[in-house]
Amino acid sequence: MDAQELRAADDAASSTTPGGFMRSRTVIAAAMLLAVTACGSGGRAEPSSTVTVxxxxxxxxxxxxxxxxxxxxxxxxxxxxxxxxxxxxxxxxxxxxxxxxxxxxxxxxxxxxxxxxxxxxxxxxxxxxxxxxxxxxxxxxxxxxxxxxxxxxxxxxxxxxxxxxxxxxxxxxxxxxxxxxxxxxxxxxxxxxxxxxxxxxxxxxxxxxxxxxx
Structure with missing residues (x-):
């Protein structure tokens, strides 16, 4: 493998790693948000003063x-x-x-x-x-x-x-x-x-x- 190919492989690896990490964090965050929403929906909502009961x-x-x-x-x-x-x-x-x-x-x-x-x-x-x-x-x-x-x-x-x-x-x-x-x-x-x-x-x-x- 020549120097140009090595630089290309290195660039690809560096761009993939941060991107993959960000996508993983996004998926985890979304899963946590879904879990919180699901748990919260099972509780009793507190109506505001403008909400008709x-x-x-x-x-x-x-x-x-x-x-x-x-x-x-x-x-x-x-x-x-x-x-x-x-x-x-x-x-x-x-x-x-x-x-x-x-x-x-x-x-x-x-x-x-x-x-x-x-x-x-x-x-x-x-x-x-x-x-x-x-x-x-x-x-x-x-x-x-x-x-x-x-x-x-x-x-x-x-x-x-x-x-x-x-x-x-x-x-x-x-x-x-x-x-x-x-x-x-x-x-x-x-x-x-x-x-x-x-x-x-x-x-x-x-x-x-x-x-x-x-």
Whole structure:
């Protein structure tokens, strides 16, 4: 091998070694970054003050259900279904309890409806929106839950002076639309419910929104 060939071989070796080392470091760094990302994704994300809190479950009997979530008023629950074997259309949407108020006045008597003294009127304001498909809902799917295990369903009355707008007794919510309104309940005047439960057909475990103390 002459001097020119030796210089060429030497140049090739020197250019290969640093380049190969840099590529190795790049691959190792990328692998470490992937490992950190994968580990981090398994943790619970801390939402910033500008992030809307949402959680996702699927209200279908055939789908896997996570443990029931408990939300604060105003937090949004996302839901979705898969197309069934019968060909029913799939749907996707959100539900939320916006407010709970107790002690409003009405011409009708809450104690009379409850069948005992010491009752007053309360309402929960709720909202359901659908992104795609069609979702059927009713005011009977929203129930007040108390710490002693008792539950109160919506009023069987519909007095003209109940808070408006009233949530529909039955509603078919289509893609891009929402249903929002207030549901009245006859409740004991000396205590407040622990939460508002949402239990539409097909959901194995109700979704729950905590009612704050007065």
């Amino acid at each position: 949402t959680r996702t479950v699927a209200p279908t009997a055939a789908s896997t259900q996570p443990s029931p979530d408990v939300f604060a008023l105003g937090e949004v629950w996302e839901f979705a279904s898969k197309e069934s074997v019968s060909g029913d259309e799939s749907f996707q949407g959100t539900a939320v309890v916006l407010a709970y108020e107790q002690g409003f006045s009405s011409a009708g008597s809450a104690s009379e409806e409850a069948g005992e003294a010491g009752y007053e009127w309360a309402y929960a304001e709720v909202k359901v929106c659908v992104g795609n498909g069609v979702f059927l809902d009713a005011d009977t799917t929203w129930i007040l839950y108390y710490s002693d295990g008792s539950r109160i369903e919506r009023s069987s009355s519909a007095y003209a002076d109940f808070p408006k707008p009233a949530y529909p007794s039955e509603v078919s919510v289509t893609a891009g639309k929402c249903a929002r309104g207030k549901i009245a309940y006859p409740v004991p005047s000396d205590k407040r419910p622990k939460s508002v439960l949402y239990a539409p057909p097909g959901l194995k475990k109700p979704v729950e929104w905590t009612v704050p103390e007065a």
